[in-house]
Amino acid sequence: MPDGIPLSRFNQAYSGPGRIGLWKEPSFILDLGGNLAVWCEPSDPASPHRSATPWMVLHGGPGGRLSAAHVAPLRQLGLPWFGFDQRNSGLSEDIDFSAIDTQRFIDDALQLADHLCIDRFHILGGSWGATLALALAAHAPQRVAGLVLRAPFIPWVPRVDAFIGELEQQDPALFKRAFRPGARGRSVFESVLSGSTAEQVLAVRVWNALEMGLLQWARPSTAIHLPDLTPDQQDALLRKYRLQAHFLMHGCFISTEQWVRDVEICATAAWPVAIIQGQKDRICPPGGAIFLSEMLPNSTLHLHADLGHLPDSSTMVQAVSQAVFQLLDV
Structure with missing residues (x-):
């Protein structure tokens, strides 16, 4: 782990289900005015990237849940990562809709990073998770090391x-x-x-x-x-x-003007952005990814002719894993 990110804290947090049964129960529950189900995993000691900056993983939806497919590219490389089921999703606790918006999700993500003593992280997000990743990165750009966005959703x-x-x-x-x-x-x-x-x-x-x-x-x-x-x-x-x-x-909960401002902040950041898009995606069509890449001069667009929307095909896992790997050398 880099300085300021104690491996002991990460290992302590990841003490629950083991690698095989990861999705049967969370690594731990974090009460942030309603319980969040949290998963995290330290780097593989045998990985050449074991000292890499951790990755925050954001699932899609809203209303989806964290799954093994979302983190498979990171596990393939032996990288440290953490993520959570968002409010009213997966194994996290339901709270009233009046208390749920995008800013609440951003606050949850940053408070989880603080709980794990992680000052700086990459973000991997897909679909709605990519939208949330951009908003989070614009809100706290000093804490971001880079973004990998799969099939980004444009909330217009x-x-x-x-x-x-x-x-x-x-x-x-x-x-x-x-x-x-x-x-x-x-x-x-x-x-x-x-x-x-x-x-x-x-x-x-x-x-x-x-x-x-x-x-x-x-x-x-x-x-x-x-x-x-x-x-x-x-x-x-x-x-x-x-x-x-x-x-x-x-x-x-992101106006068109706010989304443009968020993208402008990300466009001027020093960290890189990789965008992975399947050309057969009918949920978040390629036009959105192409448009976003044109607004982000620090981005690299990876179009894949035979990929759709979902993260769980072996081809998609490889595509995301390759984009993650390329960011490790930046």
Whole structure:
């Protein structure tokens, strides 16, 4: 570890589940006015990069959770890392929506770094996690060593409306069952947040089914089927998409002007940015990554013709791992 980042603190924090069972329970729980589930792992003693600056890992969503796929590129290189399930996500505790916004997520991330005595870190974030990474880096640029952004999401109303339009095109008849034809933005999110219980359940089931269709590289040739769900699965979907609707309803709590200012701060920083984008990504299309790279002269854009959105393919893991490796030599 570099000076100021005690390995003993990192090893103590990573005392729980072991490398194989990492996702069955957190490394520890951190109470920040509501419990956060935290995972962290020290560098591999056999790694030539064992003294590297730690990596903060930010999952997507909002409403996703930290997974082995998110940290696989770092583990492949034997690098130290830490991350957490964001508020109302994964194994972290639910708190009232009135207390949740992007700044709360930024504060959580920095307080976790402080708890681990980590003064400076790289950030690896994908999709919404890349959006959060940019906001965090702009908020505390002195604490950042570099960014690796996978499939960055641009939190602008036209982009969100285009995403919902893509959902409708997947299966207009199914979309119509939960939302009015041509519904966008606020109308869709209100169905998830303030409809009757039955309306909310139908809305999140349809949203999820259509989104799963978007994750495929080709449009479905037949109507999309709504699978049967257990009560636990239904509750999990409600939890995930209610949080996502809360953020998207409010523009992810980042105005267009604030997002531009954040990117401008990152553009003038001394640290590098790597952007990894699959050209078959239908959730966060390549245009967003290309646009962002043009605004960041300190960035390198890596376009991959045969990759989609998800982080868990071996090809995506290799692509992210290569980008991480290149930042180690900067």
